[in-house]
Amino acid sequence: MTNINKSSERLIATVVSNKRVGQYHQILLNVGQMVNGCKPGNFVAIKVGGDNAKMILRRAFAISRVSHSGPYGGSMELIVAPFGQGSKWLCAQIEGATIDLIAPLGTAFGIPTEPVRALLVGGGYGSAPLFGLAEVLKNRGCRVDMYLGASTGGKIYAPMEGKRSVNVLKIYTEDGSMGERGRVTEPIPGLIADGLVDVIYSCGPMPMLRAISHIVAGSDVVHQCAVEESMACGVGICMTCVLPVADSEGNVSMKRSCIDGPVMDGSQVMWDLVGKIPEAHA
Ligand SMILES: Cc1cc2nc3c(=O)[nH]c(=O)nc-3n(C[C@H](O)[C@H](O)[C@H](O)COP(=O)(O)OP(=O)(O)OC[C@H]3O[C@@H](n4cnc5c(N)ncnc54)[C@H](O)[C@@H]3O)c2cc1C
Numbered sequence: 001m002t003n004i005n006k007s008s009e010r011l012i013a014t015v016v017s018n019k020r021v022g023q024y025h026q027i028l029l030n031v032g033q034m035v036n037g038c039k040p041g042n043f044v045a046i047k048v049g050g051d052n053a054k055m056i057l058r059r060a061f062a063i064s065r066v067s068h069s070g071p072y073g074g075s076m077e078l079i080v081a082p083f084g085q086g087s088k089w090l091c092a093q094i095e096g097a098t099i100d101l102i103a104p105l106g107t108a109f110g111i112p113t114e115p116v117r118a119l120l121v122g123g124g125y126g127s128a129p130l131f132g133l134a135e136v137l138k139n140r141g142c143r144v145d146m147y148l149g150a151s152t153g154g155k156i157y158a159p160m161e162g163k164r165s166v167n168v169l170k171i172y173t174e175d176g177s178m179g180e181r182g183r184v185t186e187p188i189p190g191l192i193a194d195g196l197v198d199v200i201y202s203c204g205p206m207p208m209l210r211a212i213s214h215i216v217a218g219s220d221v222v223h224q225c226a227v228e229e230s231m232a233c234g235v236g237i238c239m240t241c242v243l244p245v246a247d248s249e250g251n252v253s254m255k256r257s258c259i260d261g262p263v264m265d266g267s268q269v270m271w272d273l274v275g276k277i278p279e280a281h282a
């Protein structure tokens, strides 16, 4: 049985900075030695609303990047979209505020031992953990191309400094307001047909992850995706976050995306059954 990430711990972290970047907030937290256990793909569960809040459920956020040394010691960056009550509270926290968090949680992206041609695909704030991943892959000698997509340009997160870690960065928006018009998944079949990709790493909305899994099906391309299933506890207790996943023999079972994920093998997620109650096995 899978267990909670062994490196995880609870910490009261201090907000170092909180900057607006497009429609997102780039929040830097001082987390000290915790950065040593954080890997690209891991997430953090944050208590939102302060001590007296009625919001009892922690909110999950992908760890965008960590820095081991800097003026503040170990720090962790989050990219947060102000959406509902919890994320808006987090986006309102100013420098010096304290945040109650548990991290690092969940699985991390698998890093190849040999240099490969990697395509990183991000949807909306899903690009956040991909820049840290790109740095790790580059240091392993991989070719790293990154394709980012969103409905409109304001929802693209692509910081200037992140562009240094990739060979090619392409942007796709559905309304054509930034980069090329269209969906970020559209060029992928051509790249696969031309033999230009070995591994796809993806993070973003579930329909995008599902579409990529369907595109790579039948090819030799490996697809590692960071799923974003609604979570309540974030630590493996409540079963809110379960997804149907097949093992190597094709047996399907419900896996908790907070501890068996968020990074999963896209070919093993039973996308057509996500959100449905599985039939009982005889
Ligand atoms: C692995 C993972 C990584 C993520 N990474 C990011 C990221 O990098 N950036 C980002 O902006 N967002 C991220 N999210 C989404 C984030 O966790 C929140 O869902 C989002 O910020 C909206 O939360 P909210 O509190 O603003 O909205 P709300 O609508 O208040 O709550 C959002 C979710 O919390 C749960 N919830 C809230 N209240 C209740 C209740 N009373 N009972 C039951 N459930 C409730 C529900 O699942 C709901 O969908 C991630 C989610 C996951 C699972």
Ligand code: FES
Binding pocket: 230, 231, 232, 233, 234, 235, 236, 237, 238, 239, 240, 241, 242, 256, 257, 258, 259
């Ligand atoms: S969120 Fe509770 S088990 Fe995954």
